[in-house]
Amino acid sequence: MRQPQNKINTKDLTLRQRLAALSNLPAFFKLAWQSSPSKTLLSFILRLLRSAMPVALLYVGKLIVDEVVLLNRNTSFDNHNYLWQLVALEFILAIVTDALNRLINLTDSLLGDLFSNYTSVKIMQHAATLDLDQFEDSVFYDKLERARQQTIGRTMLLTQVMSQVQDMISMAFLITGLIAFNAWLIALLVIAILPAFLGESHFNNQNYALSRSQTPERRELDYLRYLGASDETAKEIKIFNLAGFVIDRFETLSDKFYTDNSKLAVRRSAWGSFFSMLGSTGYYAAYVFIIVKTVDGKLSVGDLTFLAGSFRQLRALMESVLSRFTSVSQGAIYLDDFLDFFKIKPRITIASKPLPFPNPIKQGFTFENVGFQYHNSQAWANRYLNFTLHPGEKLSLVGENGAGKTTLVKLLARLYEPTEGRILLDSIDLRDYAIEELRLNLGIIFQDYIRYQMTLSQNIAVGNIAEINNKVLIEKSAQESLADALAQKLPNQYDQWLGRRFNDGIELSGGEWQKVALARAYMKDAQVLILDEPTAALDARAEYEVFQRFAEMTQGKSAVLISHRFSTARMADRIMVLDKGQIIEIGTHEELLSKNGRYAELFYLQAKGYQ
Numbered sequence: 001m002r003q004p005q006n007k008i009n010t011k012d013l014t015l016r017q018r019l020a021a022l023s024n025l026p027a028f029f030k031l032a033w034q035s036s037p038s039k040t041l042l043s044f045i046l047r048l049l050r051s052a053m054p055v056a057l058l059y060v061g062k063l064i065v066d067e068v069v070l071l072n073r074n075t076s077f078d079n080h081n082y083l084w085q086l087v088a089l090e091f092i093l094a095i096v097t098d099a100l101n102r103l104i105n106l107t108d109s110l111l112g113d114l115f116s117n118y119t120s121v122k123i124m125q126h127a128a129t130l131d132l133d134q135f136e137d138s139v140f141y142d143k144l145e146r147a148r149q150q151t152i153g154r155t156m157l158l159t160q161v162m163s164q165v166q167d168m169i170s171m172a173f174l175i176t177g178l179i180a181f182n183a184w185l186i187a188l189l190v191i192a193i194l195p196a197f198l199g200e201s202h203f204n205n206q207n208y209a210l211s212r213s214q215t216p217e218r219r220e221l222d223y224l225r226y227l228g229a230s231d232e233t234a235k236e237i238k239i240f241n242l243a244g245f246v247i248d249r250f251e252t253l254s255d256k257f258y259t260d261n262s263k264l265a266v267r268r269s270a271w272g273s274f275f276s277m278l279g280s281t282g283y284y285a286a287y288v289f290i291i292v293k294t295v296d297g298k299l300s301v302g303d304l305t306f307l308a309g310s311f312r313q314l315r316a317l318m319e320s321v322l323s324r325f326t327s328v329s330q331g332a333i334y335l336d337d338f339l340d341f342f343k344i345k346p347r348i349t350i351a352s353k354p355l356p357f358p359n360p361i362k363q364g365f366t367f368e369n370v371g372f373q374y375h376n377s378q379a380w381a382n383r384y385l386n387f388t389l390h391p392g393e394k395l396s397l398v399g400e401n402g403a404g405k406t407t408l409v410k411l412l413a414r415l416y417e418p419t420e421g422r423i424l425l426d427s428i429d430l431r432d433y434a435i436e437e438l439r440l441n442l443g444i445i446f447q448d449y450i451r452y453q454m455t456l457s458q459n460i461a462v463g464n465i466a467e468i469n470n471k472v473l474i475e476k477s478a479q480e481s482l483a484d485a486l487a488q489k490l491p492n493q494y495d496q497w498l499g500r501r502f503n504d505g506i507e508l509s510g511g512e513w514q515k516v517a518l519a520r521a522y523m524k525d526a527q528v529l530i531l532d533e534p535t536a537a538l539d540a541r542a543e544y545e546v547f548q549r550f551a552e553m554t555q556g557k558s559a560v561l562i563s564h565r566f567s568t569a570r571m572a573d574r575i576m577v578l579d580k581g582q583i584i585e586i587g588t589h590e591e592l593l594s595k596n597g598r599y600a601e602l603f604y605l606q607a608k609g610y611q
């Protein structure tokens with residue numbers, strides 16, 4: 001489990017930073033536009049129309065009141081046409097307002113869905129371009145996690161920013177009306193609301209900092225939730241009786257979360273009530289001012305309703321704009337993580353003018369003094385590697401756990417870049433070839449291959465996804481890896497869903513899964529095949545057969561085999577013995593036995609176990 005990172009000082013976030021975060025909004029709107037230009041435009045137009053409605057309704061209301069008062073005073077004047085026209089107009093405005101609200105909600109929710117899908121796809125697309133070691137870095141991982149988690153937050157932000165613009169335009173209309181009567185009313189309004197805004201902003205800062213500092217723990221909570229209740233973990237949790245341990249850890253963490261969050265929520269609520277009281281005081285002061293002017297005859301009764309209504313609405317709008325500002329700017333700060341994620345570039349060198357990949361390979365892969373350190377480790381996982389994998393050669397890698405066998409293979413596949421030294425292919429630096437071509441020419445099955453919760457046929461086709469519809473090739477690959485016999489036993493054969501997660505899937509045994517994974521290696525005509533402990537879960541007969549076939553299949557091709565079974569390892573042309581990341585012996589089985597070194601020692605040790 002990764003350790004807590006990215007602690008943020010709660011005082012770090014100032015109003016200036018919030019305002020600065022708003023500069024993320026143009027990039028954000030560009031994304032909204034890309035996800036649906038027509039709906040973004042429609043939403044904007046609808047909101048523009050909607051923003052004029054409050055002042056229009058209030059003004060028509062004022063005209064109605066003034067007309068009623070006039071008709072009341074002059075009872076002789078019995079033409080009520082103008083009054084009914086005004087009432088009809090207000091009725092139409094009310095209906096249009098309601099229709100606009102519904103249309104805005106509809107557009108927002110449709111646009112929100114499109115936007116959320118679009119950004120999720122963008123995250124996946126970008127993640128696919130990044131290097132393996134970037135995924136293994138916890139700072140990066142936290143960033144990815146936050147970018148992914150905030151999909152819903154981002155969709156809400158979109159609606160909030162749009163509503164913000166709408167409310168601000170509504171306010172501009174209302175303020176114009178108020179200023180026409182008395183500018184002081186505006187000053188009173190600002191004084192009443194400013195403290196509430198500053199208070200909101202302060203507490204939102206604290207909320208953001210708290211939730212950001214909790215990211216690693218939240219990930220741990222998710223992990224514990226998965227450990228405690230999932231089909232994949234249930235077996236070990238029961239056998240080791242781990243439920244109590246996992247639940248205790250979950251409770252400790254979630255209690256801490258609750259305490260931290262509730263302290264902040266209580267303080268926020270207390271201050272919020274105080275600030276809201278200030279707001280009400282400001283509103284009533286203005287109300288008294290308008291009433292006095294109306295009683296003095298300086299304003300009409302219609303003016304009174306218009307001004308009081310404008311003031312009330314303006315106050316509500318200003319409060320929501322200000323409090324929304326803090327959540328908009330907070331959302332905009334979260335956008336930093338999202339936009340930063342897209343700024344992360346893969347570190348692995350991409351050849352600008354890649355050379356054509358040799359086919360056939362003539363001289364092979366040469367490691368020249370290659371060394372590699374994992375970025376989070378001082379130790380060398382591989383060092384001073386000097387050897388050539390010749391074309392058509394079968395090379396076995398043996399060595400104790402952690403000797404650096406898998407790392408060597410990952411370097412060959414350019415999942416990592418050597419920390420020192422270089423790898424050549426046909427005397428040219430491997431970095432000068434296109435990475436996709438290299439991977440196309442390598443067929444690799446790792447020991448921790450994925451058990452895809454998909455159909456058998458899809459599970460095999462992942463070895464060469466371009467051939468997903470090539471049933472003949474899929475079945476041929478299955479025959480090579482002995483997975484065909486398994487397919488015949490399954491109710492739906494190649495269309496059988498594997499794993500228990502979906503659609504009446506069937507779970508396979510470890511060895512059966514391994515046969516399925518091995519079939520992936522045969523899906524393409526790769527020049528080099530790499531099998532990292534491919535037979536560990538196979539029974540003795542299956543292992544023998546798999547290797548018979550492997551030898552036939554790989555005739556003329558290079559192959560690298562990683563195995564702890566010496567009966568497998570000795571089938572190779574040469575054997576490389578690794579220890580603490582370095583090559584300590586390399587040669588044929590006979591050469592190494594006669595050398596009487598580490599290989600001979602380990603070989604006889606294992607042979608003795610079988611006697």
Ligand SMILES: Nc1ncnc2c1ncn2[C@@H]1O[C@H](COP(=O)(O)OP(=O)(O)OP(=O)(O)O)[C@@H](O)[C@H]1O
Pocket residue numbers: 136374375376377381399400401402403404405406407408
């Ligand atoms: N992602 C990683 N981050 C940091 N260190 C790693 C990582 N993967 C492996 N290592 C370290 O690198 C060293 C070599 O590991 P590697 O997986 O290459 O060994 P191996 O010979 O394949 O072992 P095994 O036989 O157990 O599969 C080990 O000390 C291991 O702890």
